[in-house]
Amino acid sequence: MPRYKYEGRDTSGKKSGVITSSSKRDALEKLKKEGIRVTLLNEVPETLLTKEIIIGNPVKLQDYVIFLRQFSTLLQAGVSVVDATKILAEQTSSKVLRRVLLEVEEDLRAGNPLSSAASKHKKIFSPMFINMMRAGEAGGNMDEILDRLAIHYEKQNKTKQKIQSALAYPIVVGIVAIGVIIFLLTAVVPTFVSMFEGFNAELPAITKFVLASSEFMQSFWYVVILLFVGIYVGFLVLKSNKKTKYYLDYAALKVPIFGKMIQKAVLARMTRTLSSLFSSSVPILQALSIVESVVENEVIVRVLRESRDSLERGRSITAPMKKHWAFPPLVTQMIAIGEETGVLDAMLAKVADFYEEEVENSTDKLKSLIEPLMILFLASIVGTIVTSILVPMFEIFNQIQ
Template sequence: MAKFKYTGRDRKGKKSGTITADTKKEALTKLQKSGIRVKEIQQQAETIFTKDITIGRQVKLEHLVIFLRQFATLLQAGVTVVDATVILSEQTESKALKKALKQIELELREGRPLSEAASHQKKIFEPLFINMLRAGEATGSLDETLDDMAEHYERQYRTKQKVVSALMYPAVVGLIAAGVVTFLLVSVVPTFVDMFADFGGELPAITKFVIGASEWMQRYWYVILGLFLLFAAAVWAARQRKETKYYLDYFLLRLPVFGSLLQKAVLARMTRTLSSLFSNSVPILQAMEIVGRVVGNEVIAQVIHQSKDSLERGRSLTEPMKKHWAFPPLIHHMISIGEETGSLDAMLGKVADFYEKEVEAATDRMKSLIEPLMIVVLAAIVGTIVTSILVPMFEIFNAVQQS
């Protein structure tokens, strides 16, 4: 689709913006149907400066939660879907969401349902959101569905923040430690090298080691930087392909301490999403397909697809889960009970509650253990460098006193 920039007027006055369409005629038709009298319209040439470039998620989870809460409130207050979309597009802080809502507004004015209009904004709204909207429209409870979705994304955001904070602490402390060590080796240690050479005595082994490390760092710093950039690029490239992403996710889940935390976070996301879909009457096979696409971990996603295939063959949903190491017994036992009692959404909700609490407790424990450990490691490294300088200094001082 091409982008067209337009200026015109509607009932509220002057209006301008951009619209996507296959042709100029189609763009004009869309604008006219939405009540805009076009004065000027021109196709935008797509260049590197006008092309939208994004890294990661285009709309932050907190912005999406606020949008859903406000949307639900407006609908409950009797505001139409079109007017609610217009109001929220004007006040949201997210530029990407604002742009998507303006496009949705135009399609809504053409008579399309909200779920169809939102499905054309795939970079903003994931399949889970679209299917929940369809379920809400089908049952006539769109406001309740939006509230449920806000609750879902809010829980997901809290869990994500817990995991990020647990992983960020050692990363930040490690970065600071690397910075301090680099500064000492590159700037501080070399100032003492000439002094030790003039002294002429035999240097302690620890001092020789630190001086050697300092000289290597000054000569080959670009090797360390290059290896770091190469590693970052390799990880990024691995995450772009399903085959390599599977092995990367497998490695992360198998990590000591951190792997268990990531596993619980992924299982919490999986069970919470399934619970939300089932409670909104999304068919089970469709729900499994959606969860496999949005769960964010290829190891878990493969088992979910196997469970879907198991259902299609008339077998139990939990059969593949029982055979896989990433799914604890609690998962398949609770799902089996839910299948037998017809309360699968409630059982999955309880499992999600359990794992969300487990993630919270695990992150608190991890931070309390990592903090003293990182301090000890940093003190040991800095202490080694300082000791390597002080020991020869004391020897020089003693030699001066004796002479």
């Protein structure tokens, strides 16, 4: 939260110090309540020690949707944009959103439009929000556009949660499997080593492999940790580079089982965003540029860029899409019909509805398929380690008899 250095006077004389507040106006109000007449108030520059560290999205999507819904309702009720912003800042549960809304309120009171005030906080307000607000200000239908934005983000959130729920199970089981393997190799298998050393017969190949793995894990456990950390860091580095990200996204769309689901989710997000922008009267070229930053898949982004170039040359938006395998005929045909009939936003909305439903069905089927497969995977790993120990023990037992 911002810190402000102030100078002023109260009944006892001169006063100075530092106050923490969400905005400059809020700081003035706090000092006024304390009986201090402020003569100087400046924001203290942030340092590494005072800077607020935010990991992930600054504002949760759920809080953002609630904000949009309430904003739309307040405007429909006749509340001014300035007062609505103040009300929402006071009641939101997100500290980051509260601070930003208070700063936006200050800009609004200074005479700036909402789109201009929001553009100063691009980590909170996306280019889509800013451009749709600009269109709403010009058309005088900001309440409708806010409601449309809320529906857009609600559907996006629902699709995202469906995919996360489908991927969560294999990830959790995978982590449990790694934990079980490490525990067996470091705590259970070593207790049988001395027994096997006294066993003169040749050990089975599977037992030798498990004993060697156990010895390696005990001696070089840090190598395994560094390997996983290195893979994760390497993935982030590759993803941050546009060229390598293209190949990662290409592989994600081609991976068996999951690839089709990811493709449908990306297409649903693309068509839903385009539909929302077109229905809000955002220019088509500008809308395509915004979607490029929203889709987050470099394969689709490149095609959208080609579509934008095609439009600039006076050709159809679907020309590059028809040549690419990532765009099924349903998408290109519906967009082409929308272009010809002048109802592109409605056609895109229908495509988005279709693919959102497809993602929901795919994730439900995937979860029912993955659960038994992951249980079988975990059982086979544990069974292999246990078998490698039991087979030599049976041979020892037979020799004793």
